[in-house]
Amino acid sequence: MAVTRRVFVKSGGLALFSLGLDPLFLERAAYALYRPLPPSSALVRSDADHPVLVCLFMRGAVDGLNMIVPHGDPFYYKERPRIAVPAADVVDLDGHFGLHPALAALKPFWDNKSLAAVHAVGSPDSTRSHFDAQDYMETGTPGAKATSDGWLNRYCQHDAEHANTPFRAVAFGPELPRILAGSAPSLAIDDLQAFGLRVPQPGARDKLTRAFESLYQGAETGLLATSGRESFEAVQRLQQANPLRYQPDHGAEYPRGRIGHALLQIAQLIKADLGLRVAFLDSTGWDTHVNQGSSEGQLAGRLQELGGALAAFTTDLGERMRSVVVLTMSEFGRTVRENGNSGTDHGHATAMLALGGPVAGGRVRGVWPTLDPAARFEGRDLAVTTDFRDLFGEILMRHLGAADLDAVFPGYTVGPERYPGVIHT
Amino acid sequence: MRFLPALLMCTALAAPATHAQRPPLTPHDSALHALNRLAYGPRPGDVDRVATLGVMSWIDAQLHPDRIPDPDVERRESAFPILDEDPASLARAIANVRQQRIAGRRDGSDGGGPPGRRLLPVDSQATMRVRQTMDQLQQLAVMRAVRSERQLQEVMVDFWTNHFNVFFGKGADRAFTPSYIERTIRPHALGHFQDLLLATAKSPAMLFYLDNWQSVTPGAEPPALARMARIDDARAEQMLARMPHGLNENYARELMELHTLGVDGGYTQQDVIAVARIFTGWSIERPQQGGGFRFNDWAHDDGEKTVRGVRFPAGHSMDEGVRLLKLLAQDPATMHHVSRQLCARFVSDEPPDGCVDRAVAAWSRSEGDIAEVLRAIFQSPEFWSAQALRAKVKTPLEFMVSAVRAVGGDPDTTPRLAQVIGRLGEPLYAQPSPAGYPESQQDWVNSGALLLRMNIAVALAAGRLPGVSIALDSLVPATDDANALIATVDVRLLGGILTTHSDEVLRREVGDVRDPVAARALVIGLALGGPEFQRQ
Numbered sequence: 001m002a003v004t005r006r007v008f009v010k011s012g013g014l015a016l017f018s019l020g021l022d023p024l025f026l027e028r029a030a031y032a033l034y035r036p037l038p039p040s041s042a043l044v045r046s047d048a049d050h051p052v053l054v055c056l057f058m059r060g061a062v063d064g065l066n067m068i069v070p071h072g073d074p075f076y077y078k079e080r081p082r083i084a085v086p087a088a089d090v091v092d093l094d095g096h097f098g099l100h101p102a103l104a105a106l107k108p109f110w111d112n113k114s115l116a117a118v119h120a121v122g123s124p125d126s127t128r129s130h131f132d133a134q135d136y137m138e139t140g141t142p143g144a145k146a147t148s149d150g151w152l153n154r155y156c157q158h159d160a161e162h163a164n165t166p167f168r169a170v171a172f173g174p175e176l177p178r179i180l181a182g183s184a185p186s187l188a189i190d191d192l193q194a195f196g197l198r199v200p201q202p203g204a205r206d207k208l209t210r211a212f213e214s215l216y217q218g219a220e221t222g223l224l225a226t227s228g229r230e231s232f233e234a235v236q237r238l239q240q241a242n243p244l245r246y247q248p249d250h251g252a253e254y255p256r257g258r259i260g261h262a263l264l265q266i267a268q269l270i271k272a273d274l275g276l277r278v279a280f281l282d283s284t285g286w287d288t289h290v291n292q293g294s295s296e297g298q299l300a301g302r303l304q305e306l307g308g309a310l311a312a313f314t315t316d317l318g319e320r321m322r323s324v325v326v327l328t329m330s331e332f333g334r335t336v337r338e339n340g341n342s343g344t345d346h347g348h349a350t351a352m353l354a355l356g357g358p359v360a361g362g363r364v365r366g367v368w369p370t371l372d373p374a375a376r377f378e379g380r381d382l383a384v385t386t387d388f389r390d391l392f393g394e395i396l397m398r399h400l401g402a403a404d405l406d407a408v409f410p411g412y413t414v415g416p417e418r419y420p421g422v423i424h425t
Numbered sequence: 426m427r428f429l430p431a432l433l434m435c436t437a438l439a440a441p442a443t444h445a446q447r448p449p450l451t452p453h454d455s456a457l458h459a460l461n462r463l464a465y466g467p468r469p470g471d472v473d474r475v476a477t478l479g480v481m482s483w484i485d486a487q488l489h490p491d492r493i494p495d496p497d498v499e500r501r502e503s504a505f506p507i508l509d510e511d512p513a514s515l516a517r518a519i520a521n522v523r524q525q526r527i528a529g530r531r532d533g534s535d536g537g538g539p540p541g542r543r544l545l546p547v548d549s550q551a552t553m554r555v556r557q558t559m560d561q562l563q564q565l566a567v568m569r570a571v572r573s574e575r576q577l578q579e580v581m582v583d584f585w586t587n588h589f590n591v592f593f594g595k596g597a598d599r600a601f602t603p604s605y606i607e608r609t610i611r612p613h614a615l616g617h618f619q620d621l622l623l624a625t626a627k628s629p630a631m632l633f634y635l636d637n638w639q640s641v642t643p644g645a646e647p648p649a650l651a652r653m654a655r656i657d658d659a660r661a662e663q664m665l666a667r668m669p670h671g672l673n674e675n676y677a678r679e680l681m682e683l684h685t686l687g688v689d690g691g692y693t694q695q696d697v698i699a700v701a702r703i704f705t706g707w708s709i710e711r712p713q714q715g716g717g718f719r720f721n722d723w724a725h726d727d728g729e730k731t732v733r734g735v736r737f738p739a740g741h742s743m744d745e746g747v748r749l750l751k752l753l754a755q756d757p758a759t760m761h762h763v764s765r766q767l768c769a770r771f772v773s774d775e776p777p778d779g780c781v782d783r784a785v786a787a788w789s790r791s792e793g794d795i796a797e798v799l800r801a802i803f804q805s806p807e808f809w810s811a812q813a814l815r816a817k818v819k820t821p822l823e824f825m826v827s828a829v830r831a832v833g834g835d836p837d838t839t840p841r842l843a844q845v846i847g848r849l850g851e852p853l854y855a856q857p858s859p860a861g862y863p864e865s866q867q868d869w870v871n872s873g874a875l876l877l878r879m880n881i882a883v884a885l886a887a888g889r890l891p892g893v894s895i896a897l898d899s900l901v902p903a904t905d906d907a908n909a910l911i912a913t914v915d916v917r918l919l920g921g922i923l924t925t926h927s928d929e930v931l932r933r934e935v936g937d938v939r940d941p942v943a944a945r946a947l948v949i950g951l952a953l954g955g956p957e958f959q960r961q
Contacts, residue, residue: 129596131592145635145858146678148858148863166872183868208951211930211931212955215926215956223867224818224956224960227874231872231875234876
């Protein structure tokens with residue numbers, strides 16, 4: 001059975017290819033291993049065709065201006081004498097913007113047009129509180145505090161197409177984040193290897209699993225019984241995928257650290273065809289008030305991990321990336337002007353990245369408001385020209401095929417005319 | 426109070442009329458039901474004790490926690506230094522560290538050395554102190570829930586903490602939350618709703634959490650600013666930039682939507698604005714001055730307001746806020762909204778109207794005496810109905826605490842047991858949303874959470890769960906006799922909840938386990954992780 005699945009996975013990729021979509025990921029040498037299967041199986045729709053969204057929250061407010069550097073904007077160097085990334089170090093993207101050098105590992109994806117950046121994106125709410133701004137970005141209702149569920153969960157609630165498989169919505173970390181809180185089932189997984197009943201001896205584990213399974217199959221009805229059944233199905237399917245033996249493909253090497261560890265597990269889940277549609281991971285260390293550094297230093301270290309992990313993930317997934325989009329987000333940006341301690345304080349708009357086959361990459365999207373003091377928000381911060389809901393909404397609509405965004409972003413009308421255009425149409 | 430057992434008999438006798446297939450509740454079953462709802466489940470021996478005493482007598486005693494001696498918990502509380510801490514002290518410590526950090530930032534880059542590194546120890550001190558506060562606060566709640574004789578009081582402290590939720594992780598609430606629990610919520614948990622509402626409105630934790638502390642009437646300036654402007658224009662300018670300006674509606678909105686009237690309680694956006702204007706000036710002292718409640722006259726909007734048709738004439742400064750809170754506390758919509766939440770907690774996720782009506786009537790009669798409202802719920806036929814029995818799925822807190830109680834477990838003073846509850850999805854004082862944690866089973870039952878509960882049950886039964894010690898030998902002696910083992914576990918630890926099916930599964934699974942200690946751990950682990958124990 002597992003073998004057949006693999007075949008379907010391959011054929012799924014082929015099906016899209018033969019339907020004339022861009023062979024984005026075939027350009028890379030790593031995919032030389034890819035061997036087309038006979039056309040007879042090309043029409044079988046498999047899990048590999050289903051879109052996956054991976055959301056990566058950079059908690060602490062990343063300095064978008066040093067991540068996607070506006071080296072063509074004269075105020076950038078003027079306002080940041082100590083922490084600006086020198087033009088010579090910037091990995092130029094389009095003559096005006098460039099990648100921080102620590103993100104150089106992502107340049108190939110820019111070149112093959114699977115990486116896009118959106119600049120000057122953020123919340124319409126003016127708060128500079130991490131707590132409030134993260135809350136708004138995760139509930140998807142800026143300014144409204146009482147929203148109890150997250151927008152990713154609301155998407156799952158209202159998306160009728162996908163079945164509620166146990167692994168449909170997974171957050172990697174010890175607790176379920178706000179963005180996935182709500183009535184649609186979602187899992188928080190700290191470590192895939194530890195998913196299931198934790199007994200070291202396989203014999204004892206199987207016995208315990210069987211016993212609990214029988215208990216829950218018993219007289220119980222309703223939600224407890226259904227969830228019990230789902231639990232054991234998930235355990236069984238994950239066991240078949242054998243996370244202990246996982247080896248990344250195409251020589252991908254994930255950097256040490258939380259981002260790499262979570263992305264590696266997400267890649268595993270995607271490849272195991274367990275019905276993953278929405279994955280979430282977060283990272284910390286972006287709140288660079290003091291000594292944030294320029295080409296090297298504190299922020300560079302964090303970006304290095306991010307870039308390396310994203311590159312490894314993309315390499316590892318290979319052709320599967322054609323149905324995967326990774327989206328980074330952060331609660332707000334940082335001050336245009338560096339502070340007295342070679343850092344930056346809480347600002348307004350920031351930059352976000354979208355990576356994957358469906359991404360219309362090779363472009364910095366969004367409207368650049370410039371760093372001209374007159375154009376700044378409250379006279380000091382990069383102004384928001386793209387409401388984050390328009391970016392998230394575009395991805396839900398065009399990538400995940402969401403039918404109705406009114407329920408996902410209540411009180412806001414997401415309109416195609418305001419989409420930043422990160423997804424191929 | 427003598428009539429209470431008689432009343433229980435009436436409801437018990439009334440039950441067969443509507444549910445002919447069910448026998449009336451036995452004293453044992455009613456004791457177990459009451460212990461599942463008013464308490465965090467039975468400890469070994471509790472069911473028999475309550476049944477012998479008479480369940481209504483036990484309930485009556487629980488409604489007067491001050492009359493129940495609780496020496497064990499009082500002794501254990503001495504291991505939690507936050508209880509002795511002056512509420513302002515932590516605020517000052519955290520504020521001082523912040524000041525130092527800001528000062529460090531100002532002169533840092535010119536000092537030659539790497540300022541970031543030099544500042545690190547200060548930061549980590551603060552982090553450590555915040556961490557320890559959170560650890561103690563969480564574990565204190567778990568310890569009390571497990572050990573306290575005043576079980577209903579602990580359940581109600583949890584209920585109100587959730588109803589008037591604040592988030593420990595938001596800025597200064599790291600300093601304000603301990604006193605919020607101890608001095609704002611706890612003393613009023615079974616008191617009058619109006620007093621509780623007023624206490625939360627004036628609490629620094631709530632004022633900070635919902636931003637009211639910085640809500641000022643537009644254009645208002647503190648007298649200190651005018652003084653500064655006469656001396657130093659530039660510094661006055663800086664002060665002005667840092668100062669909050671304008672109305673903040675957050676508290677006003679949540680006060681009506683969550684704390685009192687309910688979302689359909691009948692108010693408009695205009696009412697929200699009027700309420701926000703009434704609460705302008707309700708703020709917090711600087712930490713150096715104690716960090717308590719403070720009313721800033723200069724920030725208050727002294728104009729006339731109208732809230733839901735009620736006129737608040739101009740010039741009543743802080744009094745009009747107090748008047749508004751009293752009106753809200755006695756509003757029929759509030760009585761209904763909060764009574765319904767209480768019934769959802771104690772009776773079922775979708776509480777029957779009859780029960781809610783009884784609670785509202787008691788509220789009205791007693792002018793919001795929470796103990797009387799609860800008494801009405803516990804005396805209602807709905808509370809004792811067949812549909813209510815075992816109808817609710819335990820929240821993570823209820824599951825963990827009831828499991829530890831079932832095995833007579835002893836939590837230590839480390840935060841480890843509280844962290845397990847966090848992993849189950851309900852970290853205490855860490856819910857960012859003002860709506861608090863949900864009460865219904867849909868929000869807690871899913872495959873990942875169930876697996877985690879099973880793992881925790883197995884670890885607890887084997888004595889491997891960190892943060893709690895168990896001594897099973899006196900409760901369930903290890904034995905080769907599988908039938909006797911299962912029966913003892915069911916009767917002594919679980920109150921006899923195992924179904925025939927579970928009984929058969931346990932017998933089958935334990936049959937081939939040779940070691941009696943391992944067999945005991947297996948049976949208890951399966952029973953606590955199994956479906957029956959997830960319900961209450």
